[in-house]
Amino acid sequence: MSSTKSKRLDQLDQKIVEKLARDARISNRAIAADLGVTEGTIRTRIKRLQGEGLIQFTVVRDFRMAGSPNLCMLGIDADPAHVPALAEALREMPEINCVVVLLGRFSLLAMGLFTNIEQLNDIIANQIRTLPGVQRVETGISVHNLKYEPGVAKITPCTDEG
Amino acid sequence: MQIRSGRPMAAPSLDALDASIIEILRTDGRATNQDIAKKLSVTAATVSARLQKMEDARAMRVVAVTDFAALGYNVIIALGVKVQGRGLSDVGRDLAALPEVLSVNVMNGRTDLELLVALHDFSDIQHFLYDHIARVDGVAHIEAGIAADILKFEFNVAPL
Numbered sequence: 001m002s003s004t005k006s007k008r009l010d011q012l013d014q015k016i017v018e019k020l021a022r023d024a025r026i027s028n029r030a031i032a033a034d035l036g037v038t039e040g041t042i043r044t045r046i047k048r049l050q051g052e053g054l055i056q057f058t059v060v061r062d063f064r065m066a067g068s069p070n071l072c073m074l075g076i077d078a079d080p081a082h083v084p085a086l087a088e089a090l091r092e093m094p095e096i097n098c099v100v101v102l103l104g105r106f107s108l109l110a111m112g113l114f115t116n117i118e119q120l121n122d123i124i125a126n127q128i129r130t131l132p133g134v135q136r137v138e139t140g141i142s143v144h145n146l147k148y149e150p151g152v153a154k155i156t157p158c159t160d161e162g
Numbered sequence: 163m164q165i166r167s168g169r170p171m172a173a174p175s176l177d178a179l180d181a182s183i184i185e186i187l188r189t190d191g192r193a194t195n196q197d198i199a200k201k202l203s204v205t206a207a208t209v210s211a212r213l214q215k216m217e218d219a220r221a222m223r224v225v226a227v228t229d230f231a232a233l234g235y236n237v238i239i240a241l242g243v244k245v246q247g248r249g250l251s252d253v254g255r256d257l258a259a260l261p262e263v264l265s266v267n268v269m270n271g272r273t274d275l276e277l278l279v280a281l282h283d284f285s286d287i288q289h290f291l292y293d294h295i296a297r298v299d300g301v302a303h304i305e306a307g308i309a310a311d312i313l314k315f316e317f318n319v320a321p322l
Contacts, residue, residue: 009232020226024191025213046192054232057191059184061222062322065176069319071267073276091313099314102240105307109240113319140271145321146251147258147266152280154238154315155229 009054012037016045017055021151024057053155060150069113071142072120074128075106082133083107089131095123106138174219179204180212184222191224220322230312235280237287238309241295242273248300250274256298262290273305 009017012035019031028042035042049055063069078086083101090099090110098111110128114120124137176184179202186198195213199206216222230238245253250268254275258266265278281290287306295304 008234009228017226017228021228022225024224024226027194049232054229056227056229057187057224058227058318059187059191059222059224060318060320060322061184062220063319065174065221066319073267073269073271087311087313096314097316099312100238100240100307100309101311101313102307103310105240105242105305109307113317138272140269140273140276142267142276143270144251144254144268145266146254146268147263148317148320149264150223150225150317150320151227152230152233152235152264153227153317154312155227156312156314156316 009049012041013045013049013054016042017049020046020055020057056153056155058150066113067115069115071145072112072114073140073142074110074112074124075138075140076108076110076128076134077136077138078107079133079135080107082131086131086133090128093123093127095119174216174221176216176221179208180216180221183209183212184216187224191226223322230280233280234282237281237284238312239277239279239281239287240307240309241277241279241291242305242307243275243277243295243301244303245274245300246302253298253300257295257301260294262294 015035016031019026019034028039028046032039032042050057076086087099087101087108090096090108095114096110096112098109100109101107102109112120112123120139124139128134128137182202183198186193186201190197195206195209198209202209230236243253243257254266254268257263257275257277262279262281263277264280267276268274269276279290281287291304291306295301
């Protein structure tokens with residue numbers, strides 16, 4: 001994992017981020033008034049947090065707007081020597097939203113949002129199982145989401161595409 | 163294939179202007195209404211009204227996303243849970259109440275529930291799994307996969 005040095009947020013950062021996580025459209029002036037600091041302080045803090053890659057602003061669309069897809073989780077077992085290359089190949093697939101190198105359970109966990117089973121099957125059968133080193137792909141389909149925190153994620157560099 | 167949390171499935175309809183506003187916010191979520199208005203040759207009041215409408219319809223939201231590490235979460239776990247003797251949703255809801263649990267999905271697969279868990283430290287793992295997760299009534303089996311690296315994490319779609 002990338003350096004987990006103390007790139008932590010201080011108390012003021014945390015308060016700002018809490019507000020922005022609820023609604024990133026809130027004005028600097030409103031945040032400043034609420035927290036009892038100047039607008040300039042808020043502006044500087046947000047700029048720094050963004051610049052250091054600690055926070056990012058994203059448009060989150062509702063499931064319905066995206067055709068009510070199902071979250072599909074793919075547990076992939078692979079030849080250990082091939083895991084780094086596989087992780088990279090999965091990362092480049094636009095249909096895959098999340099790629100995790102895992103210890104235990106599987107070699108890799110990939111997730112994607114799919115609106116139909118044919119599309120999911122096509123990715124697994126024709127794009128993933130054909131990759132060198134893949135031994136097994138286990139699929140789980142989410143039928144119901146009970147909790148999701150859109151405000152916390154892994155911020156990876158150069159991820160501008162929606 | 164349709165699911166969701168008991169809300170109507172019909173999507174609110176967005177027109178071209180709505181879509182253009184979203185497109186601008188995608189690249190700059192903090193753009194002011196004036197900035198957006200200027201780019202699209204409409205008034206700031208129109209932009210404000212459109213954003214309000216989309217938020218009211220729960221079509222979209224602009225949010226700040228904070229990095230796991232910035233919040234001090236250095237251990238991310240993909241946790242599979244098997245349930246016995248209790249409804250999946252009830253068990254899932256109890257697990258969802260734990261703040262360390264970032265997401266809970268009821269699955270159709272080998273495991274019944276899939277959780278994403280964020281912890282500060284390796285030393286928290288045992289305590290959290292056995293004293294919190296395993297004690298929830300109905301949890302019969304847990305499988306923990308620890309994230310060694312997260313290469314991609316881009317969910318721009320969520321239940322709002």
